[in-house]
Amino acid sequence: MPAFQALNRLSAHELAARIAAGRATATAAVRDCLERIEKTDRRLNAFVRVDREEALEEAGRIDRELAAGRNPGPLAGVPVALKDLFCVKGREVTCCSRILEGFISPYDATVARKLKDAGAVILGSTNMDEFAMGSSTENSARGPARNPWDLERVPGGSSGGSAAALAADQTVAAFGTDTGGSVRQPAAFCGVAGLKPTYGRVSRYGLVAYASSLDQAGPFGKDVEDLALLLEVIAGHDPRDATSAPEPVPRYRDFLQADPASLTLGLPSRDTLKGMDREVAAAFRAAVDTYAALGAKFVEVELSSLEYAVACYYIVSTAEASSNLARFDGIRYGRRAPGVADLLELFEKSRAEGFGEEVKRRVLLGTYVLSAGYYEAYYGRALRIRRLIKNDFDSALAGCDCVILPTAPIPAFRLGEKIDDPLQMYLTDLFTISINLAGVPAVSINCGFTGGGLPVGLQLVAAPFREDNLIRAAALFEGATAHHLKKPALDDR
Amino acid sequence: MSEFETVIGLEVHVQLKTRSKLFCDCPVDWGGEPNSRVCPVCLGLPGTLPVLNRKSVELGVRAALALNCRIAPFSQFHRKNYFYPDMAKNYQVSQYDLPLSADGFVEIPREEGSLRVGLARAHLEEDTGKLVHFAAEGFSGVDFNRSGVPLLEIVTRPDLRSPEDAYDYLKVLRNLLRTVEVSDCDMEKGSFRCDANVSLRLSGSEKLGVKTEVKNMNSFRAVERALSYEVSRQAELIRSGGAVVQETRLYDAASQKTFPMRSKEEAHDYRYFPDPDLVPTELDRVWIEEISAALPELPSAKAGRFQRDYELGFYDAGVLTSDPALAEYFETAARACANFKTLSNWITVELMARLKESDTPIESSPVPPEHVSELVGLIDRGVISGKIAKSVFALMCDERKPPSEIVRERGLVQISDESELEKVVEKVIGEHPGPAEDFASGKEKALGFLVGRVMKETRGQANPRLVNEIIRRRLSG
Amino acid sequence: MKDASKNQPLDPSGIEHVAGLARIRLTREEKEKLGAQLSDILGYMEKLKSAPADDLEQLSHILPLKNVTRPDEPSSPAGSEQYLRLAPEREGGFFKVPPVIEET
């Protein structure tokens, strides 16, 4: 260990402040990250591509800007990692699928554009479940990513690579997308903070779609202040996304200091929380106690529709996915099966060879629930239940600032443990997916560890466009605890 | 064939006259290099999203108002899912159960009372790309220039009873859409496309027969011919004890027949669902009224006005208002002309025959409207005869000069000088004493012969009315 | 409208039909495995029937946005080469596909 702290270990706001003050350079920060990646990624497989040259070049440019007295933005010199579904002009984007191998994006996602404009340096792309379909990053054409706290365990998914990379200090900040918990669950499994913004808060333009009515991009941060800073950069209306909201973006960092007495938390009934792992339940209770000790008020909230969330989600998301993924046909881009004789073979073989098993499973399910004779029974029904779930959250959030929930009912599970039982895998998303169905924002922060040293996530949910409440409540907890400061002992091997 | 009643419904796709595509800002010009007007959105690149072109909604509403449709207060785009290589996303974004407008009608004007054709709906959707077949080389190519071009699909109820009805409907529809300037309706450029559903039923029966869908007709005449063929094919089939099979048939213009489509047709299961990327459109009254207020005079009203203001007959008024450019041509000419009936004749007979011959649209007429007015004026003032006028008109078309200039250059001015004409009349009577006597003894027919000789003598330049008068005076005096 | 509960849709022919619609060619093993898993998942979906949602309207857009449009202003196209370059197979300015027979 060098005498000074390596820059990759800093949080984004700390690093940005140091670089802005001239006490560190973007180039040094990028070098520290690259070195860390080199040392650890053979074990983690968190990155699927590292853009070493481009990152160093960009860091050099930012250093020159700073030296010339210009301000390249609030994230000047901060290395970031992007899930492999953010389109970045001139870089390969594969969604960790064989079918997109070799696809070099000719355009920038709005989020990527905003990050570049803010001075962030893109290190490369992180591992994920193929097309964001999964909860473990095992469904990746590039092999599974691993959890830095226990290499035999999954980092969660689908943005598992981003969460693992950040937890292992391979990067200073990371981004993922959250369709049914894909930012919050891996954040919980890897012991970092992760935020799913309100649907419409962040532009979806340039994020390869899984389920369009649920997808949102969100930041991973080493602390809550990072989440606030990163969200400020990526949030806002985008004329290229008709579903992005024309709401102003507050300065989320203004909500880091909060009066505990002004905070009312909604606690779901015991019944809602049944079926949780014993240690997760204990950490959750301890978190509730911490808030109580700080002086927060509690009200009980009714979320009985949670029971239907998993079934509803797997109809809505797969239906949209079956349509969103139809464009991958080997004609305009991506991979085409060799030696096809006719059009039908071109479609059927390219897709059979290009898609992995989970993608096939979900595309088939989604095709089925929309098909003639089944639409009303499945898709139409699910859309009604989606309203039921939204109504539940609306009333729950009318009486409190945030609803408090576990992020996942279990801690990180072993690689291969659930891969052959998709339904069991889906059920681990119980607490996260209803939030996407309701379109509301939520954050996951570390609230402790199991006896085996695995992090446990605490989830806070707020009303639409009240990310400020998430920041307030999460910062309050973080200020009173030290769980987020603990780092995995990855160096010891 | 009176044992059967023909039942026809038409689906017309027209390209809306926007400058950019429906969901992206690519231009919509015609022609050009393949794939030269594409972007990540209309190529369906991963991660791209559609944003609706406001103008396409306004043009859609404009058309719907002209088609007497009910404008839906709430409409939504759906995805129509099926795989085809010319579809960038393998789904088409189209309005399904919440279309922009529905329940309209079009009136086909007929002297005995107009024929009303019901419209089920008119909705917005995006066009697909285009497949180009290289049969010899053994592959097909895809060009996405048309991908995402805004279309309005107009669907009739099964109200048409003959191929002629269908032909007339298409003409009226095109006139309406061109008048309200929502589309060029140019079949050759693909901005007006028509598919037909045809079935027969026993006369008097209410139950619809099995229908076939006929495609690939690329002119209004082709639609009429394809339908005529299809009607007789179905009738013969039923008469000989066979049954019509529900299928898609393609029209072959060379043989003027329809043939079943060879490609394997699977049961359609489009798995429609609301497009989550596009939010609903809510048209409030103010917006609709704004669009409505900007509507120009519709053809039926225009035809009525032409009958009233220009004192034209039903037929002439109908012809002149059958195309907005033609109506405008007439009105421009009428501004400098007092004799509307003669003007209408020159335009609908001489000019239109000439344009048809060279397949020229009225917009590119070699004769400007003012020249036709001038020509009618020359005739009315007796400067030239109607006969001379025909040759002057031919020269106007070829030389693109005003008629007065042509008349002057060639000395075609009518001889109206009585003393000069009297001399010629004397000469003719002297040369033809027989007919002169005949006329003098009451044989009216002989007058025509004598006038004809005078005209010939003056190479057509004599004022025939005056010649007439002089001969009468001279021989009956 | 079929009653979903009375169908056994994902028997081998059911899964084949769905795979055909989705244009994914499945092996025999995949048909068996995926068919069984999907039947399981669809069985789990049955619980939706008991949800008190009969009177609720379908929710397809979570935000109350409407009339999101852009002005009709064309851009100048960036040229086809950068897109054709992405294609697995091309022929000149075209994206290349096997011959499509559509004639009579």
Ligand SMILES: [Mg+2]
């Ligand atoms: Mg259509």
Ligand SMILES: [Zn+2]
């Ligand atoms: Zn485009």
